[in-house]
Amino acid sequence: MNDLLRKSIEQYSGQSLSEECALQFDAFVFEKTLDKKALLLEAGQSCNYIFFVLSGSCYSYLADRKGDTRVVQFALEGYWISDLASFFSGNKSTYSIECLEPTKVLMMNKAAFEHACSAMPILERYFRVLIQNAYVSMQYRMAKTTSEEAEDRYTEFATRHPDFMQRIPQYLIASYLGIQPQSLSRIRKQLASKR
Amino acid sequence: MNDLLRKSIEQYSGQSLSEECALQFDAFVFEKTLDKKALLLEAGQSCNYIFFVLSGSCYSYLADRKGDTRVVQFALEGYWISDLASFFSGNKSTYSIECLEPTKVLMMNKAAFEHACSAMPILERYFRVLIQNAYVSMQYRMAKTTSEEAEDRYTEFATRHPDFMQRIPQYLIASYLGIQPQSLSRIRKQLASKR
DNA sequence: CGCGGGTTTGATGATGCTCAAGCCCGGTGG
């Protein structure tokens, strides 16, 4: 089993993963390598997999009414990414997922997910905690977004995710934060002159 | 067992609930009745319960840096509400929860939650799906909030939650949508004249 | 009747968007 994944499982489940479970899990997933700009998922298709990023990076997004892309999530190594609504329901996905760099992912389909979860309680727990955390931080981010202004959102993002700043182009960060790339450029200029 | 709760469990878990499980579950929770404006939780305390609303309504909120309250979630009958980060971690809560009306809730503490989940797989599944759904719709709401403007957010909210509109004061809906009550008033005026 | 919470209305101003142009830099093809 991949080391990043093992660490993730043990960290979030709070339990250690037996060799047996690790082997069993590996049978449920497979690996795929993608070029920069390749799509892991295209909006409108049904999303049949959840993806665990082994190396590289990607992001999910949707098109707003004007056709501009709005970033929903970034995923570097060690993150899961998918369109969960589509994955669980089988309906068409609303998001697309694109690679920012050459990327390696592990893929797991729904049947595998269900089997793995019911066969190994540690996994059921792992995914529950993972989603719980994601939900909690999303709720918090939402409250911040509606109450704070662009500059604060940017500085908070920058301090919470210094690793993202190095590898993700500015215009995508702007989109994620809900501001225009021009505005973000001005904000950065502001901040630079402040200190 | 309360009927609303039974329906909720059966709907989200996709399974029917045995009488035995129902009785077992009831042993894990207790009921409480609160006045309008009473607090189910005060920010800064640790949140020891998750609450299921049997009748009445309430909402969670936090104070932004200016001290204004920002609504995070509404809960009518049949909804769960809590500060999950605090509930699971034991840390101090960032949200407060207040009743909008005289309200009856079921309360379940963390030990009961863990026991119930491990004793009854249907519950583990129920809560996982519940949180999954909450996460998915939160993600979607986030994308909308950063891309659409106040009027669109309001009309979407109004059409998705007609039941909320009847019972929740405007200034709280405004807060939930991230706009000022004055602005919402003007938006409503606009919309009224449009048709 | 008067108080107070919630909603409305008006005037003004700030924040961030739009449209438009220029710049920087890495990649590609001649």
Added chain:
DNA sequence: CCACCGGGCTTGAGCATCATCAAACCCGCG
């Protein structure tokens, strides 16, 4: 090796949206 191209970042000017400050209004309740 250089010129060109294009994607991303920057800068400027004008404008729309929404926040802020302030006051009036409405209405249920003690």
